[in-house]
Amino acid sequence: MLNFVWVAFILIGFVAAVVQLLQGDLAIFARVLSALFDSAKTGFEVSIGLVGIMCLWLGIMKVGERAGLIELFARALSPFFRCVFPGIPKGHPAGGSIVMNFSANLLGLDNAATPLGLKAMRELQEINPNKSVASDPMVMFLVLNTAGITLIPTSVIAIRQSLAVEQGLAGFNGADIFLPTLVATFISFCAGLFAVAWVQRINLLRAPVLVFLAGFVGLMAALYWALSGLPPDQLAQAVGLLGSGVIFSLIALFVAVGAWRRIDVYDSFVEGAKEGFGVALQIIPYLVAMLAAISVFRSSGCMGYLLGAIEAVVRWAGLDTDFVPALPVGLMKTLSGSGARGLMVDVMKTYGVDSFQGRLAAIIQGSTETTFYVLAVYFGSVNIRKTRQALACGLFADAVGLVGAILVGYLFYR
Template structure:
């Protein structure tokens, strides 16, 4: 199992690096590792515990939508497309509706809403999984596309850039100028993930629904860019924030309204769905803590720093431009830890400046890649899947494509 090998490698490589540092005179290294382990374990528990409320909310809302028939309606609307991508899912199955809602939330950058919806989709996919301990083809496709999911607007990254620009005394700074490059990078990653998984699962992609999807999404990108391109950064952030909030609250109101019209006891349905929130959150605790503590050891010992330094030396020796290497830690950390990558992004902008090439590239990388290890650990852990097959390899491939695409578009737009 790939995840098992990588998990062990993080800890063992980190231990070896720590021994080397100890012999070099760093007598505090193992204390730092131990502190990091305890802090990370607590963080993993806090994340899972904090997810209880959000999980209960969204599972309750989704139960209303399910009893009102709206989840089935969503699934039918996208049935022509989903039948091509997920041929093993029965037509009209509620998992299709949950996946649609999850993808929609991810596109709007609404992580808190996307996670509960994704966990619900995994539970529904597990119901039709013939081997309950082995990841099914639909699960792998869903999670790989999730890790490579298209983000229309990196709202949080734009907000951080705007705040840091103000603290650095920059005026008339357009923090939203990373919007189009980020969108291009994440869309390229999504297409690459779809193609590689479809090839492994022998799914043909040359058909009318797929063509309509790509043409439609391309038109949406062009229209959105034309609408927002002339707005100030602060206005862009406010507009996108309004759109995201309106969509989420609108979905809740729609589900409740249709439930009432169809004489569904919406309160009872919400409570029934919310009861599962605690159980799901508790289930993911050991999986989340397992992956976070391994990452902590590798990061605390400096293994990540050695890796970046080696890459920079090789790139420089080959005669290539090394300006992008300073932002590489963000790309390497992003699949491992979202908060860790965010901290590294801020560090790059602090060191080189918000409006520097390195700072801008770090933001594009942060907005166009996903926390692959976190997603796989939490989502598969929520349904007790132990054999993830090639999901991790494909997810990391999508991250690599996103990283390369981010570097390419950053050079095209800003270098």
């Protein structure tokens, strides 16, 4: 699918450029080529800017892992997941792997979440009576994975911080999307949970589920109530303070508990930081490739035509059109995380990382998931051919999450 999207961007852009050349625009190829080279440079610079931040974060998470805090966090979530996955026998190792996978996703650790998720799928396959057809627990697991709650969108914050430096925004706080992203991703998570529960006739009216959902809703309502009376500029500042405060408090907690339990905090940090270096460098070719294709599509005028058509429909419906430039990020995210990341960077560079469009693109990127990729990788790892309702429920959660992200963006930044 990503190959199809990439080739389509390049070839459609080329055809559009040829049409403009025939109409007398002799500079069109020069503009496209210039944009192509600039996008390659941007992709490299953004990826390199991630190295230090990813090293820092994965180093801290390694400390938290060895201090036992991540495992403790997983245990706290286990009652909820036992209700949501009634088909998993009590005490089966798949339950623990699922909890650890969601814990890693919650903390924004995509590189740690994927191996745990693949392990959970192998363990779920062991209790699957039909090895070529997805079981009920598999469908629930995959849908919740594609709509999982993200507490800390680490890579999005890192990219925003890097672009803010490039755009000369001194003192910019890349974590100011913390609360809006949490709200938007919770909406998507609930949509996926309710859709699968309805299909599988799972009773969600149980204490652990109600406590979990009520706790999240109560927390977000309390935060919004406390912040809703502020003007937009002060609201953005307060949300940024909250996000940075939570993240730094988490870092301090991991280090303090690690020191109290007498683990070698420094060596643990360095070991995790080595992983962060590899992760940051690994995305360079993917980001450069997608930014290059997007630049051809945009500089040839195709992106303008597409957004213009969407904007015309939105305006015809009597709605505000400021969200339209960020909309392609959500549409691409179901197909490709790197493609959506490239579109997000493009929006931030075009409108500014501190603009409404830039913030909305970051919220969408941080609160949605690569549904097709996740389904292909996870089901493919255990040779599942019939995925049943997984795709339909996953796309439903994505659609609800995208609408929720747009509404949350207006709620916090308008």
